[in-house]
Amino acid sequence: MSSETRILDNDEELAREAAELFLWLGQQAMAARGRFRVALSGGTTPKKLYAALIHGPGRADLDWSRTEFYFGDERCVPPDHRDSNFGMAEQALFQPLSIPSDRIYRMPADTKSPDAAARQYEMLLRDRFAVPAPAWPRFDLILLGLGEDGHTASLFPGTQALEERTRLVVVGTAPKEPATRLTLTVPTINQARTVMFLVSGSAKAGVVRAVVESGAQEASRYPAKMIRPEDGRLIWLLDRAAGSALTTIKQQLVSHEE
């Protein structure tokens, strides 16, 4: 695993850097495999990235018809619910880019049987990536956010989902509503070619330091520490506020070379 940290001046610069990396990784994936498979994170931080992709200079640099959109996690609410990660991406990214619906793989989380929905999404991933068990799908890029408690995707501290080592998708439990969610598992995320954490704002400074600078023994306390791509790149993109508590990190220029 290679780990890189880049601290940008503000959230606009952060979004621009993230968009540039997103597009570059997409072009690399298409050159190598003819398509770009990305799993989107939830929460609000990605909105500025989406705006930078839509309005930035590089929009035409990626063949969106060969980009496949998956999700890292989803709340168990209808897709048009205000808390739906799909709903946010639909409004902020898919519609503005006219992404065809057959390129979008929504987690079927609006269900009374979340575990069955998790297994259904797992089957979809195994089918799309042509990876029967026990093989693992390799996303080209998994975007992740970071919660103030150290959660990422819907992998929350002290929950069963953190222990999963064979399934691709499981039910996650959040400490706040909507509590029931679907999430990619730690081993699935760690198979990605690139994992990009996008973190903004001073409220996250303490947890960024805890995740990036604390010892491995803290992993279950801060689930984001469990994200260590086995044969991939881990990129932390922070704005200055989110990176303000870091003490040891060397600000490495994110190299676009593999």
Ligand code: 6PG
């Ligand atoms: C979710 C996300 C979650 C999110 C973090 C950060 O469904 O909520 O997947 O992991 O990325 O909570 O959220 P913000 O970007 O809103 O701070």
